[in-house]
Amino acid sequence: MEKNILSIDIGTSSVKISIVAIHNDRSNSFEIKSQSKCYYDTKRIRANNLPSNHSQQNVQVIFETIDDALKCMEFNVRIDSITVCGQMHSCVLWNHRLFVDPFDPNNLRFDMISDNYDWTDGRCDENFLKTLPTPISFADKVSSGFGCASLFWLKRFQPHYIDQFDRCGTIMDWFVCLLCRLDIVPISIQNAHAWAYFDPIKPGWNLDILKQAEFPIHLLPKPFESNVIVGQTQFQWHSIIEPGIPVYIAIGDLQAMMHLALKDNPNAIVLNMGTSAQICRLLVDKDGTLRIPRKSQLPVQSYDYYPFKNNEYLLVAPSLNGGNVLQSFMGFLQSTVKCLTNNELTREEIWDKIFHKSPEEFSNHDDNDDNDQSDERFISIKPTLFGERHDLSSVFSVNITGAKQPSLFNVINCLCIELIQNVFNMMPNVCETIRNNFNQKISTKIICTGSVMANNPILQRSLLIVIKRILLNENKSENKNNDEITNLLTSSLIDIEYVDKCDADVGCALFLISQSTNDTGAMIRRMDVDRNLMLFINGRPLPASSSITLSTIQIRNRMNGQQIPLRIMARRVG
Template sequence: MSSFILGVDLGTTSVKAVLLDTASRAVAASHSLPTAADLSDDSGIKAKEQHTGRIIDTLNRCMSHLPREKLQQVRSVGLTGQMHGILLWKEKSGCVWSNRDVFTAGDTSQLITWQDGRCSSDFLSSLPPPDSHLATATGFGCATVFWYLKHRPEFLGDFTAAGTIQDYVVSMLCGLDGCVMTPQNAASWGFFNTSSNQWNENVLRSAGFPVHLLPRCVPSGGLAGKTRSAWHGIPAGTPVGAALGDFQCSVYSCMSARTDAVLNISTSAQLTFAMPADFTPPDSPQPDSSIAFYPYFDSSFLAVAASLNGGNVVATFVEMLTAWMKELGAELGDSCLYERLIHCALNQEASDLRVSPTILGERHDPLRLGQVTNISASGLSLGHVVRALCRGVLANVTAMMPAERLRQAGVTRIVGSGSALARNEVLRQEAEKAFPQQVVYGQTADSAAGVAMVLCDRRI
């Protein structure tokens, strides 16, 4: 009889669940749904939060679309999801289980996501220096706790545990006291030393940080516990892996050789390759560097140029045009407009127009803004502008990680992936122009499949 591994990705905009056949390592069933969980912010602090209950409701609806007879044959469960963000909850009442093998969110905060902007540069500079090779940025879990400690300390007193959204689901499934977290997610929070795999407890405690909220660390690819009860047909007592980072899982799903680099353009954009097995990251943060080193598996690291500006920039351009058209009384839906814009750009050769699309800044340069230069009367058609915008997205990524750096690392192939790259042929054309290495597609990065593959390969 076939057995399966369930992989779940709790992403920024959607939830995806896949069932991986353990024998063939092929996806036997999958379903994805948008969360529509973003909350509006009228506070003026650049908050970016999502409704926890809606995310868990979307997870339950997604699970209900998978074949129940296959769910009953699930051997293990893997969770991944958006990194950096933080969710707080009360250990004994963090969720409510119904008699239909389903849980809903209980006493929790809203999810403060990786896109949160409440921690200004001045605020971040006031924090103690971390004992880590990774700098701390706004949207990172520990920075957010420090912000609440200064501005709303009573808020923290309502909760006894904290983690990423994927850590929360693991804790609820297993009925854990507190939270367990892998180095992949811990490093994304800041104030975590990847060499010792320990939090900077002394540094944090000296600064008044509530260290009791810090999760307990377990190895990436290891076990967190077992399901406390049946869940959507998955039997009680099924092993659950400790939650992993969605970036690492997406890379795992499509990097087939160490000479591959993975270019992923979805909401944001990342370009990454695997460092040698004996690589050791720097002793301290390199805040001005555009390349960071993320923990991967078995004490190895990925070199990552992680841009905040990817498909979201193109989406913002479409939203801007839609708003302009509405003001002019000529409304057209975003989806239809997007397709027409791509068509215009496909029929338009490149011009001298240059768009620097960094409207969201970058973590190594948070005050950076976008620019449009080399404007001429002959290069202002929609096709010219859209192509220049797409070229700018790639130019920004390759400026963060130059082709020469890839060549020195022995990279011979770029694996292109991500929803924006899949949808936008102009982005693909510009990617193929941006790299001297061959750019290939077809091996789609899939975090949900990736986390299932990790458990399958490790026989969890």
């Protein structure tokens, strides 16, 4: 017995869709039956007349890309449920009248939908952020690109524009509402936390604070646990989506990817590099004693705690600089080559030429860089092209010392090293763990996810250099030399695994189905419902008890017998 899940990842630059067959056994084994990936039209996804620090995406282009990706799917199975994940900080607004007319992919009213204000948006500068109230949550720092920050800015500077909308959510929430024709916008606790002004422990929005700050609280989506079914598809879309398919609440792409990455290695450190970069590790509150500190009280404010599932959290250093910096540099090389030679090279062709160079051509910035007196350290790069949330003033810079002229390969090598060094610097806790494990002869598992790391030998080599720097920084007093460190790096004490296929859409399906399966027989707390509604369990009316253990629930309207979704809070028994 297996469940076939259609899972969709609405990313920053592309849409990925998979059909994941999950076997209904204790192993939770799975098989990917079909996949497709379509990139946004780069010429249409963003408007050209925006200020350089504004980052918003055309929702019509996103929708058309989802449509194209669905067309590319090959399948011969019936879809049992749909899961959605994506860019969790994003914010899109729409008018409820959008879903009044029957669904027609060719005539969707995009004039009733705002752009998608994504996580890279920088319109909320430091001065603006200082005018915002402090959230009541362990995440008590607000950054530009967070959903609530974007709404604050729109309310203050474009009030007439925002007044035409009466709904908002992440781009994934909008898509879930589209599929199910929902009037109330459901948002997962994961994504609500990523918007700021949300307490995931309580859980709930900081409504009193937001009201006092004249925030448009009527727009806020309704938060739910990150494992509930919020509705059913209401229409036929191509041959793959039929009416009546259950749709789960949308979750964050980071949590989805981490669920897959940590599936067999819960104690591993995960380094992910996609458009951005993150270092993550899992924290489990086994006995209820974990107390998460406020971000403002952390000694280093470059990392965050993210809600994951049940009593688990993710400790995350989220850098805004990853594959996007390398892409920008490749774009610079493209334009330089065209300007000087009138020849056009694709970014793939440039990388191919770089990868085929011999390792010796990178030797001017190699493993000997721990020697502070080395005359080979003639180039340094600060790779924060897109700044960082904890340091809005951070910029990209290149510093060349001495008369020695660096080659293109020195620059690329240094850039890759410093990109990885930057994200490790944001998580001192991880660096300390690596050093402590190393000194105690305990193996450290590092899982590198994403095709950027898996397919780039320069980045892989750069990771080894950064780990060596971490170890040498601790062990200089012990006179450990380079050769000894290098030998230990290649031993089992530092276990590095590169995972090309750790797709968020696959992780999303596994995450939501595993949570749903684990909560079978959960204790459902009876909630207030309209007096015209009656609860049924397996066709029988629900007794008026305060709580009851359920295997299945359906809710019917007494007036016409129509089935409608039941939204509930669930807690595992025992």
